[in-house]
Amino acid sequence: MTICLFLSFRSAAAPSTVESAKLDALVRTTPKLIRGLLHSAASASDPYTKDGPSPAFVLQLYFAELPDLESVLSRRGHLAALAASAEFPTLARAEIAHQAMVVRSFAVPDPTFKTPPGEPHCTYLVSYEGEAEDLNAWHAHYLDSHSEHMAQFPGIRELEIYTRLDWVSLAPWTRQHFMQRNKVVFDSTDALQAALHSPVRHAMREDFKRFPNFSGPNNHFAMATRVVRAR
Numbered sequence: 001m002t003i004c005l006f007l008s009f010r011s012a013a014a015p016s017t018v019e020s021a022k023l024d025a026l027v028r029t030t031p032k033l034i035r036g037l038l039h040s041a042a043s044a045s046d047p048y049t050k051d052g053p054s055p056a057f058v059l060q061l062y063f064a065e066l067p068d069l070e071s072v073l074s075r076r077g078h079l080a081a082l083a084a085s086a087e088f089p090t091l092a093r094a095e096i097a098h099q100a101m102v103v104r105s106f107a108v109p110d111p112t113f114k115t116p117p118g119e120p121h122c123t124y125l126v127s128y129e130g131e132a133e134d135l136n137a138w139h140a141h142y143l144d145s146h147s148e149h150m151a152q153f154p155g156i157r158e159l160e161i162y163t164r165l166d167w168v169s170l171a172p173w174t175r176q177h178f179m180q181r182n183k184v185v186f187d188s189t190d191a192l193q194a195a196l197h198s199p200v201r202h203a204m205r206e207d208f209k210r211f212p213n214f215s216g217p218n219n220h221f222a223m224a225t226r227v228v229r230a231r
Contacts (some may be wrong), residue, residue, distance in 0.1 A: 002034070002103040003066050004162060005073075006181070007059040007082075007173075012095035014056070019090055020087065027059065031077050032068035034230050036061050037121055039223035044189055046196045046220055048205050054221035058125065062103065066167060068102055082153040083172055097174040100167035101181060106147050106159040113157050115187045120224040121157070122192045128180040130216010135179060137212045139163060142180065146211075149204045150184055153195040158185035179214075185225070188223040192222060 015023065026037040041054035063069040072078040085092040115121045132138035143161060150159055161206045162181040169175065195201065 005061040009094040015090040036229035038054040044220040044222035049220045075170040079226040099176040101162035104161045123223045123225040129178045132214040150196045155191040
């Protein structure tokens with residue numbers, strides 16, 4: 001089972017080239033990391049949602065074991081450097097939130113990226129931030145039914161759904177407890193846009209109406225994604 005850490009940065013300022021390079025180096029040298037992604041704000045129109053601007057950055061860090069993830073969030077852990085204004089003057093001033101989650105990966109018809117080497121691909125990050133009346137029924141429907149619709153998006157390259165868990169962190173950042181997140185991944189913003197305006201998106205909306213009862217925000221953000229460290 002794979003565990004994933006989401007680190008979300010909301011900031012009005014973009015980090016300098018030097019700071020961005022330091023962030024890449026920090027991610028690449030993270031102990032026990034098996035994959036590291038940097039999502040930057042992008043935009044795409046969805047016929048059913050208008051959730052405002054995307055976060056400035058989202059770091060998505062994958063680990064094989066929960067203790068490996070918790071180690072980098074200890075008081076003197078590897079990621080503590082992000083709170084040091086001398087090293088990361090822009091990011092240290094950002095509003096930072098984090099959450100560890102279980103990764104559930106789903107097969108898609110063609111997972112081969114057509115993105116030119118060195119170019120970012122496009123990710124649609126979705127979060128369900130409240131509570132379900134019956135969380136078991138909620139996950140059962142989403143994992144069994146809604147995921148089947150998502151996998152049919154034209155041009156989809158990856159599909160992952162994340163469910164929450166308890167984790168230990170001594171990092172000085174807001175802890176989030178979203179009941180679920182998911183992402184669909186495409187070659188480009190244009191490919192995401194085409195998928196969001198396809199019949200699949202309309203079928204998903206009909207399935208949304210059949211979800212077990214839940215409360216809280218449901219946000220959708222388009223992001224430009226760069227692989228900083230691969231599997």
